[in-house]
Amino acid sequence: MLTKISVRGAREHNLKDVDIDIPRDTLTVITGLSGSGKSSLAFDTIYAEGQRRYVESLSAYARQFLELMQKPDVDHIEGLSPAISIEQKTTSRNPRSTVATVTEIYDYMRLLWARVGIPYSPATGEPIAAQTVSQMVDRVMALPEGTRLYLLAPVVRGRKGEYRK
Known part of the structure; x- marks a missing residue:
């Protein structure tokens, strides 16, 4: 596994x-005097190459x-x-903005966590799994009398007939 980003001859x-x-x-953090090349290194070299390789x-x-970036x-x-x-110039004036919302990856991250994540019951700590209707009926019927x-x-309003997702 690579432990560093190596730039040669920028x-x-x-x-x-x-x-x-x-x-x-x-x-x-990349620091230096104005005009010393901080943005040229960070944005125009490292970011541009990472983005270019990704798009390729x-x-x-x-x-x-x-x-495609040059x-x-x-x-x-x-x-x-x-x-x-x-x-710095592209940040939102909204105080609730995050890196994810500003870069527009928030929705993709929500999908990722929803699909890859494993939900747990806050009451028992047990994993929550989907059940079929017959599994739910069997569990209810197994409870003591x-x-x-x-x-x-869910309450469905404004729709006639049988509700289906």
């Missing part, structure tokens, strides 16, 4: 053959809808993953 804009190793899976990995059909002026970059970039229970169902 010459984008005002960079002059910059070589740098950036540790992965950590928060890294998509099908030809998907690529036709996306703009390859940055760099000898070699290793250890990149698909990248998300947020520039006189057991009280709640039977809940």
